[in-house]
Amino acid sequence: xxxxxxxxxxxxxxxxxxxxxxxxxxxxxxxxxxxxxxxxxxxxxxxxxxxxxxxxxxxxxxxxxxxxxxxxxxxxxxxxxxxxxxxxxxxxxxxxxxxxxxxxxxxxxxxxxxxxxxxxxxxxxxxxxxxxxxxxxxxxxxxxxxxxxxxxxxxxxxxxxxxxxxxxxxxxxxxxxxxxxxxxxxxxxxxxxxxxxxxxxxxxxxxxxxxxxxxxxxxxxxxxxxxxxxxxx
Ligand SMILES: [Zn+2]
Numbered sequence: 001x002x003x004x005x006x007x008x009x010x011x012x013x014x015x016x017x018x019x020x021x022x023x024x025x026x027x028x029x030x031x032x033x034x035x036x037x038x039x040x041x042x043x044x045x046x047x048x049x050x051x052x053x054x055x056x057x058x059x060x061x062x063x064x065x066x067x068x069x070x071x072x073x074x075x076x077x078x079x080x081x082x083x084x085x086x087x088x089x090x091x092x093x094x095x096x097x098x099x100x101x102x103x104x105x106x107x108x109x110x111x112x113x114x115x116x117x118x119x120x121x122x123x124x125x126x127x128x129x130x131x132x133x134x135x136x137x138x139x140x141x142x143x144x145x146x147x148x149x150x151x152x153x154x155x156x157x158x159x160x161x162x163x164x165x166x167x168x169x170x171x172x173x174x175x176x177x178x179x180x181x182x183x184x185x186x187x188x189x190x191x192x193x194x195x196x197x198x199x200x201x202x203x204x205x206x207x208x209x210x211x212x213x214x215x216x217x218x219x220x221x222x223x224x225x226x227x228x229x230x231x232x233x
Contacts, residue, residue, distance in 0.1 A: 034171050047086050054082035092161030099154040103145045115139040115230045116152050125196045126163035134192030139227050143183035166211050174213035184216030
């Protein structure tokens with residue numbers, strides 16, 4: 001799917017896309033590909049220019065809703081939102097913010113699975129721009145290279161700092177780790193809550209969504225069972 005038509009020409013309800021109507025994509029949280037859909041001009045302007053534009057546009061949204069931007073409590077909001085979007089919650093859109101990862105030799109010759117579990121993350125649903133948050137569990141078997149444990153958290157954060165769908169977040173983390181660690185033996189499990197489901201729409205506060213990626217040896221039943229046992233600890 002090309003995205004020239006986004007922003008200025010938002011598909012109206014009922015528009016067909018890949019066999020689904022636009023409405024269905026938004027409410028059922030289907031997604032269209034592993035790459036975050038970006039336009040070819042996504043990085044033509046600087047982050048400073050983006051913040052200025054977003055602040056202006058966000059003040060327009062507030063004005064349309066009838067909010068008084070001369071009020072002391074509201075007047076700084078457009079700039080705050082713009083700064084938060086670009087520097088924090090959507091900073092992972094910019095490849096310049098991708099964490100630099102140093103590889104180390106696996107000198108301990110540890111050749112069993114390494115599991116890093118309960119990595120807390122915060123992201124935002126790309127269909128409603130409200131939070132998705134939860135835990136990521138990552139496992140890999142070294143092909144001879146290892147990375148610092150905190151780097152796994154940084155990779156999770158980088159991809160979470162985008163407008164996301166959980167399935168894509170799962171796959172993006174897995175494929176990045178596979179590329180860095182030069183192995184297919186990667187598993188990623190995400191257990192998350194979506195505020196677009198909990199606080200609006202169907203208003204189900206108790207459900208959670210679990211997604212998984214099993215690559216290489218993690219397709220073997222015994223490895224899946226071993227991993228699941230570690231996650232229960
Ligand atoms: Zn949503």
